[in-house]
Amino acid sequence: MLSDYTGLGRNAYKVNRPLTPDEKASRLSKDRRWTDEPPNDEALLIKINSTYLEIVDRWYWQKGQIQVFTLVSFLMFAISPVYFLMMELQRAERGWDAWAFLLFTFLLGWGLAWAIWKGMRMEIFAYTHYPIRLNRKNRMVYAFRTDGTVIRAPWDDLFLHIGEGTVPTVGTTYDIRAHVLDEDGVTVKDTFTLAYPGFLTGKNDLPRLMRVGEYVRRYMEEPDGVKKNAEYSMLFNPVEGRREGIHWSLIRAFAPSSRYPWLQLLFSMVFSLFFLGRWLTMLTCKVPVWPEEIEEECKIEADDPYRKDASNNPKFGFLEGPWLVICVLTGLAVLAWVLVKYSPLSLLFSG
Structure with a gap:
């Protein structure tokens, strides 16, 4: 990354x-x-x-970028020891070496899952x-x-x-x-x-x-x-005073290639994962609120000629709206195809 x-x-x-x-x-x-x-x-x-x-x-632009990847790793390490335990319980005979392997699996898997969770918490359930x-x-x-x-x-x-x-x-x-x-x-x-x-x-x-x-x-x-x-x-x-909307999360996720729309489509699967990670991360986070005394110190004049915020943003065109929707849907479709074709999910669709 x-x-x-x-x-x-x-x-x-x-x-x-x-x-x-x-x-x-x-x-x-x-x-x-x-x-x-x-x-x-x-x-x-x-x-x-x-x-x-x-x-x-400094961290806002990349918010949630790695959360999808870390979530998959967290689930893999957290669930794997349970899977091995269930497999072992189906065996008729179990020696001390089997129990030692299971203990090692739980310590390693859950230890790595805990470490990944600590890393995820730098962004999720934060601000x-x-x-x-x-x-x-x-x-x-x-x-x-x-x-x-x-x-x-x-x-x-x-x-x-x-x-x-x-x-x-x-x-x-x-x-x-x-x-x-x-x-x-x-x-x-x-x-x-x-x-x-x-x-x-x-x-x-x-x-x-x-x-x-x-x-x-x-x-x-x-x-x-x-x-x-x-x-x-x-x-x-x-x-200001709210979470960014799903459209803004989409714009931010695809921003690294905003000057080259064809790259947004070419790497749509990666950018779509960035979008999912960002959007889901934002949903878990709190919105920061300035203390009242700071707001009191920062009062704005009603007739301030230089007062500008998101309400002054220009209207977005095709490349910031429909095009990004096309890209994210394409990326998610490619991702779904990869999962079905090359993951264990393919067993559900095989003869």
Whole structure:
């Protein structure tokens, strides 16, 4: 898998430690541009206005991507020991070696099932997303933690730098990481990812990272940052106060090949699994709700000319609607054929 779960669950960021030399060397200054390329929001936005900018977390784009695969593995390891036990009970004679094998099967199978379940719980029965809100007026940043609590930190005090993660099939990936420092200025008290465009594949994608980082920096630092960002941004994630709809899950699942529709059809079986995993995962998750005091600090003016959210999204056309339905139905049909043809289910249809 190409997913990057850096900072989620058991891979949570390390805190209560001093800044490392690499972090100090990769520090980003807020008072100057991070790239000469035009800023890009990378479809991370939830809403924008003159008071605050709200974006999704680094894990939102890949939500549920691996859940179908892990669920199959979980069921296989959880059920296999029971299957072997039932087979063994049908035998007329059983020696100590048979019982030893069954014990080993239960320990191994259920141990692996438990480990897979722990991994699945990083996404299911959690939150639909972990929003980050940047208040331009009071210079505060609010970020949802994975346990539902909220980080509150002054924008001007955040230590920003280029962080690193690892994907087994890709190698090193990069994000723009924000540290909340102690009063000594060197001890990391808390950490969250401020910008991550998703599906990064190494150093060649650093320009993309810096463009989305510059989008955030421009909003907070430039006098006309609100105006420029609001004029540029056209697409917003419809997740404020609710779960994303099934159509949005479909759009997100097929997004990696959105520029090449023929690839969406060619790899429709894989993308259909991503869709099922994402949709089912979202159904198990809670919607994050900002504390009342934060909402009070982030009031929006009724006549704000730069107020935009999912209600301002453009109408989707054929490629974002009927075409994706065709692709997902094709993918599910191919998946069903593969299961019938090459899985134990084929025995039900054989002579």
